[in-house]
Structure formats: structure tokens, C-alpha cells
Amino acid sequence: xxxxxxxxxxxxxxxxVRNALVxxxxxxxxSCSSPSPQAxxxxxxxxxxxxxxxxxxxxxxxxxxxxxxxxxVFGPDIRPVATFPPAQRTDGLIALGTSRxxxxxxxxxxxxxxxxxxxxxxxxxxxxxxxxxxxPASDAAADRACAAAFLKExxxxxxxxxxxxxxxxxxxxxxxKSADGLKDFYAGLSIALEAxxxxxxxxxxxxxxxxxxxxxGRQRLDSYSLATRLSLFLWNAVPDDGLLKxxxxxxxxxxxxxxxxxxxxxxxxxxxxxxxxxxxxxxxxDDFNALSKDATVYPKFTGQAMADAREETIRTVIDHLxxxxxxxxxxxxxxxxxxxxxxxxxxxxxxxxSWTRYEFPAGSPRAGILTHISxxxxxxxxxRSSATLRGKALRELLLCQPVPRxxxxxxxxAVENPKPGMRTARDRVTFHLENPVCAGCHKITDPMGxxxxxxxxxxxxxxxxxxSPIDASGSLDGRAFTNVAxxxxxxxxxxxxTSCLVKRAYSYGTGGPTEPSDRPLLSYxxxxxxxxxxxxxxxxxxIALSHSFSQVSAPAADAARAN
Amino acid sequence: MKHILVVSTAALIAGLAGTAAxxxxxxxxxxxxxxxxxxxxxxxxxxDGKTECPDGVNVGPRxxxxxxxxxxxxxxxxxxxxxxxxxxxxxxxxxxxxFHEPVSKVGIGxxxxxxxxxxxxVSEDGKETGIDNQMYRVVGCTDNYRGPEGQARHFIQDxxxxxxxxxxxxxxxDVDDLTNDPxxxxxxxxxxxxxxxxxxxxxxxxxxxxIDAKWGKEFMYKTKGxxxxxxxxxxxxxxxxxxxxxxxxxxxAVKDWRVRLSLTSDxxxxxxxxxxxxxxxxxNLWQLWSSHHRSYGGEPVPSQYRxxxxxADAYPDSVTGENTHISAAWAVKFAQAFILHPxxxxxxxxxxxxxxxxxxxxxxx
Numbered sequence: 001x002x003x004x005x006x007x008x009x010x011x012x013x014x015x016x017v018r019n020a021l022v023x024x025x026x027x028x029x030x031s032c033s034s035p036s037p038q039a040x041x042x043x044x045x046x047x048x049x050x051x052x053x054x055x056x057x058x059x060x061x062x063x064x065x066x067x068x069x070x071x072x073v074f075g076p077d078i079r080p081v082a083t084f085p086p087a088q089r090t091d092g093l094i095a096l097g098t099s100r101x102x103x104x105x106x107x108x109x110x111x112x113x114x115x116x117x118x119x120x121x122x123x124x125x126x127x128x129x130x131x132x133x134x135x136p137a138s139d140a141a142a143d144r145a146c147a148a149a150f151l152k153e154x155x156x157x158x159x160x161x162x163x164x165x166x167x168x169x170x171x172x173x174x175x176x177k178s179a180d181g182l183k184d185f186y187a188g189l190s191i192a193l194e195a196x197x198x199x200x201x202x203x204x205x206x207x208x209x210x211x212x213x214x215x216x217g218r219q220r221l222d223s224y225s226l227a228t229r230l231s232l233f234l235w236n237a238v239p240d241d242g243l244l245k246x247x248x249x250x251x252x253x254x255x256x257x258x259x260x261x262x263x264x265x266x267x268x269x270x271x272x273x274x275x276x277x278x279x280x281x282x283x284x285x286d287d288f289n290a291l292s293k294d295a296t297v298y299p300k301f302t303g304q305a306m307a308d309a310r311e312e313t314i315r316t317v318i319d320h321l322x323x324x325x326x327x328x329x330x331x332x333x334x335x336x337x338x339x340x341x342x343x344x345x346x347x348x349x350x351x352x353x354s355w356t357r358y359e360f361p362a363g364s365p366r367a368g369i370l371t372h373i374s375x376x377x378x379x380x381x382x383x384r385s386s387a388t389l390r391g392k393a394l395r396e397l398l399l400c401q402p403v404p405r406x407x408x409x410x411x412x413x414a415v416e417n418p419k420p421g422m423r424t425a426r427d428r429v430t431f432h433l434e435n436p437v438c439a440g441c442h443k444i445t446d447p448m449g450x451x452x453x454x455x456x457x458x459x460x461x462x463x464x465x466x467x468s469p470i471d472a473s474g475s476l477d478g479r480a481f482t483n484v485a486x487x488x489x490x491x492x493x494x495x496x497x498t499s500c501l502v503k504r505a506y507s508y509g510t511g512g513p514t515e516p517s518d519r520p521l522l523s524y525x526x527x528x529x530x531x532x533x534x535x536x537x538x539x540x541x542x543i544a545l546s547h548s549f550s551q552v553s554a555p556a557a558d559a560a561r562a563n
Numbered sequence: 564m565k566h567i568l569v570v571s572t573a574a575l576i577a578g579l580a581g582t583a584a585x586x587x588x589x590x591x592x593x594x595x596x597x598x599x600x601x602x603x604x605x606x607x608x609x610x611d612g613k614t615e616c617p618d619g620v621n622v623g624p625r626x627x628x629x630x631x632x633x634x635x636x637x638x639x640x641x642x643x644x645x646x647x648x649x650x651x652x653x654x655x656x657x658x659x660x661x662f663h664e665p666v667s668k669v670g671i672g673x674x675x676x677x678x679x680x681x682x683x684x685v686s687e688d689g690k691e692t693g694i695d696n697q698m699y700r701v702v703g704c705t706d707n708y709r710g711p712e713g714q715a716r717h718f719i720q721d722x723x724x725x726x727x728x729x730x731x732x733x734x735x736x737d738v739d740d741l742t743n744d745p746x747x748x749x750x751x752x753x754x755x756x757x758x759x760x761x762x763x764x765x766x767x768x769x770x771x772x773x774i775d776a777k778w779g780k781e782f783m784y785k786t787k788g789x790x791x792x793x794x795x796x797x798x799x800x801x802x803x804x805x806x807x808x809x810x811x812x813x814x815x816a817v818k819d820w821r822v823r824l825s826l827t828s829d830x831x832x833x834x835x836x837x838x839x840x841x842x843x844x845x846x847n848l849w850q851l852w853s854s855h856h857r858s859y860g861g862e863p864v865p866s867q868y869r870x871x872x873x874x875a876d877a878y879p880d881s882v883t884g885e886n887t888h889i890s891a892a893w894a895v896k897f898a899q900a901f902i903l904h905p906x907x908x909x910x911x912x913x914x915x916x917x918x919x920x921x922x923x924x925x926x927x928x
Contacts, residue, residue, distance in 0.1 A: 293762070295761070295762035295763050296763075298762070299761035299762050299763060299765070299767060300761055300762070300767060300769060301762060302760070302761065302762045303762070341756075341759075341770065341771060344769070344770075344771060344901075345759055345767070345768075345769035345770055346769070348588065348589070348769060349771075349901070350591075350771050350901035350902075350903055351771050351901075351903075352771065352773065352903060353756055353771070353773070
């Protein structure tokens, strides 16, 4: 009986998915409709420049966004095993890859498995007691009114807008048919919920626009699309009831109303979840998922140390930027961090058996998140450090300066089988700078990476390599330093450090890469960021309240972007 | 030795610079801690075992029972009687049974009494004489204790990994130099935390151990020591130390306990020795090691008890004049560990003082 009902449900949701996917494919990944841009006024010290706005996008929810959403809608104990495939990193962020590519049948199967788990758990006897807004007339038969009440409430949150009458009726019909067939109200409702969870309207974020009455000729995101864009940006989850109410009432499309909602979101505990996702993405920490170290070379770099290294840096970032609201640049010089027992073994520190706030003493080589085990270990080889990988990561992740890939026929023998006299990494990479073919790229990576050579491939401090003292001097874009503390300070003072965060945050928020035409806006945001002493909340607020965030670009502007 | 010198140089550089090298150094604030990772009776074994045990190893309770009662008999007169002898052993002769003791003069251990007696052992290289380790005679021909795979050895190591109640710490303070320091202080504690393991599952240095300040007060001791050529030796002190697999007394008691340990910044390796309270040790043994363990390890407890009493060599009872303690030595290994002391102010205020104090101390570090 159960199987027949499940089969019905599966067919139902499959047809929804198929129909919707056809429709989405026809719409294309990015669609736009808007007249020419228009100047806008802001009340800040500097005015937001005229921009083309940002394109409407079609994105698929990431695994984290899906899980956050499920937790917020049904409760944190409803957590399916959801191993959704990651998107392709685009312009420095995985989040930007969610608007590219398609969905395979295997991927759809993963969504369906997760949906099955969620729908069954949410309506099991334990959870239905508080998740159901009503009690059916009979547990063994359909009850359309009660099913509709549940599906309407949860459907609004999952779809990020109220369900249309026809949509709701379709789900209620399925719940009723399955309940009667299975002689079980909750089993029938579960099938309808499962169908909803795999519907494209839930899994995909489809931004839609409307005419902007405040800017004749312009298009803006409609209120529900704006609510979802804000929520994914700041919370890495779908909107809550309050944000949807603001969208429903039109509050979001008023200047004060939008500011009120953004401030509420910035004050919410969900901001930490959102910023964890953003910085994990910006720092390329998905590399941890494929990280491995040679246990004979780095025996203390355990699996727990690997997981904790990622957490250490994210904890530090959240504490510094979100909790204490400090200057973003100071992340690269701060001695404050958090350590766990597994990390303490590598750091050589005493620690109780839990996460502990810790401050490296003055004069310690550990200063700034560049000297965290995370950055040092991820950007190293399995058995040795890498000045080049570290320098490259610093350029690309923190300064938004892409480093070209090495030529296909590069000769690695000098570093992999060094001559006996080449005792330190500096000895081994020197030939890069002597070889014109290599020097072009290596001169922009190695001088900074070598400043981190006092840390081996597992992030452990060392003063010598193969018995030779390590020279950790270097330079960053003309600023010379003698050790890693100097590198941290040079990075702290580098103008690209803050502009890179601005660029990443804006593109993360709007869901796509920035373009040359965005430069005036980014420059404006840079100024706002500086005026606010480089505090993250101020930057997020400036982006969220900018007209470019909510206004959508015209097809012509998109064509220009494409060119 | 070379490694020790390198460490010493690094520590010196750290001291001068006051910065970098101090971070990863094991010696901090003139203190270095260690946590026990291996302990077994120090037994000298020849390659084939024939030198020290020419008549072979001992048999277990099943073989002894068969020798005593080849034709069986009434339950009360056989099995129950034998159980009684296990639980209440005496020193009367056992004409039908045998017990093998090592006959070798070579042994491992320390000279506890400063004398060279006839029954003392000599080190394999002949350089050390007067080694007091009569416990070797008691357990040296018993598979349970012989390496590399004796049952007792296995379970001691297994429980070292699985449980924390047998965690044992040595902290050396007032250390100016890990290679040579004529005056250091050695403190003993029970620890609270699991042993730190590396990526391959081996015990490794660098972990943190909290002191069990609440239930481990009976394991806190302090003595003096010195370091010569990287080897730590300590002045005798009466101690108890926690042991695994004990359902009776969760510890052993040793008089005149001392160590001889080679120190590095990663760990310590060597011997500890002293006079073991034989009744307490035996009580733990028969309470814990059920017949199948004694059988697999060939350990005939009543016969072994007679050996214990026969070889006991210290602390005679004031009334009977019989020795109550037996000289013993253990091969031990320690991994370097940072020892976290509870903050007495916090500990006084809260039952959870250890954890709170630990956090407080870590913040200060």
C-alpha cells in the first residue's frame, strides 16, 4: 500500500519537475527586461552612481542553503543527508556558479532522497504534533482543509512566496488522493510535501522583475525576488516569515521599509550562518574537502585537525567581523583566534578539551589569518609547503588578482627533485625568477609566499628547512618586509584587500560576476566601506540598500556585459 | 643526543628572541610535561627464551587443575577448593605443581638499595650491577607478561588507548636545560584526557592533559630529580599510581619509586622502579584476571603468589618479619604533553573547577 502511494507521489512530482525544467530551459539562465539606466539619489556622503543594475538570475539552491531552509522551516533536528554536487567556482566564488549548468537525473535523485527524508520526518508522530496547524478529521482519510492549511503555510516559506490557488490545489489534490489510497492522512500529506520539496520552484531561485515606479523606464526585482536575494545574501537561506510579510505588504519597496528589514537581518543570529557561508566560499575552503597530507611527513595533521583548521578561521572571522564589528583589514594582523585540542598539537599550545579563545603573544609569528593552519595547509602540497601556491591564493582569494595558469609543459623537477644545494624553498623557487618563461607569473606570487615559509605544509612553525635558516623576507607590490608579520601589515594596508571584499560581497549578493561596467558602483561601495571603518555590517548594508542590488539591468546592458 | 642538542639550541634561541621558537617548544616556563603511553614489567628476554626459562614457561589454571585432580572429584573438594586457594593463597608447598622462575643473572631494572647482592641482576652489557628486580623472577616465565604479545601487555596498552582513568602524568619543573640540570622538581598526577594520536593512530606529543584535581588527589606526589646527559633520574618517593583493569584497588602502591628516563622534547623513554606492595598487586590480579585470561596467559596464581612471597625483598612486617614488598621495574614510555593545572580560585568555587580553571589558564597562556 505504501509503495503504490509512493509511486503515485513520485509520478506526480516527476511531472512537476519535468514541466518546470522545460519551462526554465526555455527561459534561459539569465533573462532581463528593463529600459535604460537612470540616475538615483542616495543620502550618503557620496552618491551611488548610475548603474545598469544587476541581471535577474536563475540559481539553484546550494546544499547549505537547502539544509538551512529545511532547518528554519521544519526545525533543526530535521536534517537529511544531502550531498548535493557543488557548483563550479566562478569569478572567485562557488555561489556564482549556481546560475550556471544544469541538473542531471542523478542529481535529481539526490534531491528526491532528501525530500523523502524531510517529508517523512516532518510528518512523523513526533514532529507533526507541533508542525501541523490543524488536526485532520480522521487519521485514516483525506482532509482537504487540513492538508491545505499545512501546505499553504509551509509552501509559502519553501517557495518564498504564497502558492497560487492552482499550485496549492494541485498539492492538496495529491495529498487527498494519496491519503485515500493509503488510508493514511499523514502519509498522503507526506507525498504532497515531498513533491513540493523537489519542485523547481523550491529548488531553483527564479528572479522576476516589475516596472519600477520610482524610476520610470526601469525594472526592479519584484518584492519576493528581492526578499529572496536579500535572504540568500545575508542568511544563506530563504526568507523568514517577517521578510515575506514585508514583501507581501510592499514594505520592501519603500526606502525605510527596506532599511528596516535589512537592519533586522543584520541583527539576526542567522547573519552568522550567512557570513560563515560567504567567507568559507571566498576563502576557497571547499578545498578542504579534497585536502590530504602525507601522514609520514605531517603525522600531527589529523582529520580532526583539518576540520578544526577550517573552523578556526571561520570562527575568527565571525567573531572579529560580526560579533565584535571590527575593521576587516585587522583580520590580517590580529593575534586573536580560537584553538581546539587538535590544532593545539600543531600550534604547540596548551588547551582544554574544547574550543577556546586564544591570543597569540606579541612577537609570535602567528598574526592574522594568513598564519592560521587553514590557509597554510590548504595552499601547500601533501608533503611540502609551497610559496607559489600560497602567493597565488593570496593574490586570487584576498586581492582578487587572477594569476595565470602555468604552461602545460612546465618542468617541475627543480622543486620535486631539487639539487642537493637547494635546501630551502627560496633556493628551489629562485630559478623561477631566473627563467623568463616562469618569471612573469612567479614574480607576483613567490615574493609573498616565501614570507610564509616559516610554516611547513601542515602549518607548523619552523625556523629551518633541511638545516638551513629560513629567510622569510619578501615584498608585496613594492612594499618590502622581513617576516610574515610584515606581510600581514602590507596586506592590511593594500588597497586591493578591501576592494576585493567589496567585489566579492557584491557579486555574492547579486548572484553573478561583476563586470567592468560595475566599476563605478564598486568604487562607490569602496568609499562607503572606508567611511565606515571597514566594518562588514556597513558594507553589507550599503550593498543591500543600493539601487543596483534591487534594480535589474536591461537586455541591452546584459548584451554589453556579454560582449 | 643530537636531537636533544638541537632542541636545546632552539630553546636558547627562543629564550633570547622571546618570540618565534617559543611557540612550538615543549619546554615552556621551565616546565615540560609527559603522559604515560606504555607500561610493562621490565623483563629481560633472550631471543628464544631458553636462557632465562630453560624449562619453558608456566602453565595456567586448567593445566594445574588437571595435575591436581586427574580423575576429577566432588565439586567442593576440587573446583571450589581450588578457587579458595586462588582467593586465599598461602605459602605451603605444592608438590604436584611446578612454577618456573627465570634463572638468568641478566636483568633489567635499577639498583634500588645501592647494594650488590647475590640475588641481584646484571645488565646485558655487564655495566650495571646490583639491579633489584625480583618481580622478574615472579613473572619472567609467564606468557601473560612476556613480550611482544603477552595478554597482560596487550590489555594494558589497549586500555591505555580506550580509557582515561589510568592516565598518568609526570611534570618536570624548574628545568633550565633538558640535557643537563642538576636540580629539577618532578610532580606526578592523574590526567583526565584521552591520549593524543597522530594521523596514523600512534600516540604523539603535543596534546594537553588536565590534572584530575578532584578524584586524583591520591596520585599527586612531588620529588626532586636531576638531568644528566638528557637522562632524568629522581629521588625515591612512596607513591601510588593508577592502573588499568583493576576492579579492586584502581592503583598500585610502590615504595621508593624512582625513574630513569631519557628525555626529548617529544617524550621520555626508560624505566621506573621501586618496591611493589605485593599483597595489593596480587589482590588486583586474582580479582581481575578471570580464568580464561590466566589460562591464555599461562598464569597460575596460587603458585605465583608463593613466588611473590619467596622473592619479596623489602619492608619486612614488624610482627612476622616477612617482607611485604618486592623490587620491581617497569619499561615505560611517555609522550610530551602540556599539563593544564586547575586554577585553585576557580576550583574552590565550582565543582566543575577543573574545566573552568583550564579555560582560565589557557587564556592566560
